[in-house]
Amino acid sequence: MSASTTPTARRQRLGAELRKLRERAGITATEAAKVIGGNQARISNIEAGRYGVSAERVRTLSCHYECPDHELVNALAAMTGDRRRGWWEEYREILSRGLLDLAELEHHGTALHTSHTAGLPGLLQTPDHAREVFRQVVPALSPPEIEHRLSFRIKRQNVVLRENPLPYRAVIHEAALHMEFGGSTVAGQQLAYLLAMSEREHITIQVVPFKAGGYPGAGQPVYYVHGPVPQLDTVQLDQAHGIVLLDAEAQLHKYRQVLSRLESLALGVSQSRDLIHNIAQNL
Known part of the structure; x- marks a missing residue:
């Protein structure tokens, strides 16, 4: 997926929340990238809102970060679903x-x-x-x-x-x-x-x-x-x-x-x- 030149506030927020979860878990971007078969740059772009990410990968990353808040994980996964132009x-x-x-x-x-x-x-x-x-x-x-x-x-x-x-x-x-x-x-x-x-x-x-x-x-x-x-x-x-x-x-x-x-x-x-x-x- 190519990087977005104008990431939306919603995509940026999703990326920021994934970064918070990763940093709280003490996991580096390079380590997180291996979980989804990518590289450090991909994780950085996802966390900056430049790349979109699927609900499946949000759940995979959240599981790897050992996030115990299932309601938060479900809400983050839902943020990936609607890609229609507002x-x-x-x-x-x-x-x-x-x-x-x-x-x-x-x-x-x-x-x-x-x-x-x-x-x-x-x-x-x-x-x-x-x-x-x-x-x-x-x-x-x-x-x-x-x-x-x-x-x-x-x-x-x-x-x-x-x-x-x-x-x-x-x-x-x-x-x-x-x-x-x-x-x-x-x-x-x-x-x-x-x-x-x-x-x-x-x-x-x-x-x-x-x-x-x-x-x-x-x-x-x-x-x-x-x-x-x-x-x-x-x-x-x-x-x-x-x-x-x-x-x-x-x-x-x-x-x-x-x-x-x-x-x-x-x-x-x-x-x-x-x-x-x-x-x-x-x-």
Whole structure:
């Protein structure tokens, strides 16, 4: 199999997890290669996501590494199965790789959990609100770039709108609800949309009120994508230079704690709806 010039986030994650298992077992890449009849370069390419690997070889390597977690091994083997091009591939020459990786993560995720302070979650934004957000990007986006970003975001939203949607939890600070992107009319429509989405059984929206005081995590947006097993969870952070994906065990633990702390500060679901409604009425 030839090496991929643009390995997907999913293939890279599979390779990284296989590397973790190998290193924990104290086995060299050369030793691992003998198990599958290859050489050190093949193992290195698999672990870097440049080469694909079959489910059978994932199980063979995991057995050789003496991994006792059968659920993890099954989840890793399942990551080799779907090789169809995702809808996000049509944007590969248009948008950043980070955005494509995010859409791929959501597509294969099992649940989504996010927190926001000064903005609203992208999956809960109306088109008019999202368009105004994209107009504030620095450096400025051209009109066609804005529309590409908008269409991409709308397609991403399908994970919470489709027939079998992902469970979605959002913690939003009250400050974000007062940000009038596009003016009072657009803001009012956005808040009405939030209320409508909060009525869906699989969507939970909680608001942290101003009176809650201190806010952990310095107010940085956090997006936590749950995998089929906890070891395959991913945290996405927005940085000035682009999207950052984190998957180290300590990082996952930290952001699970941050989200848990934020939920403890937030109002209940019903009270959160009341607050959103009151803010909308006062626009």
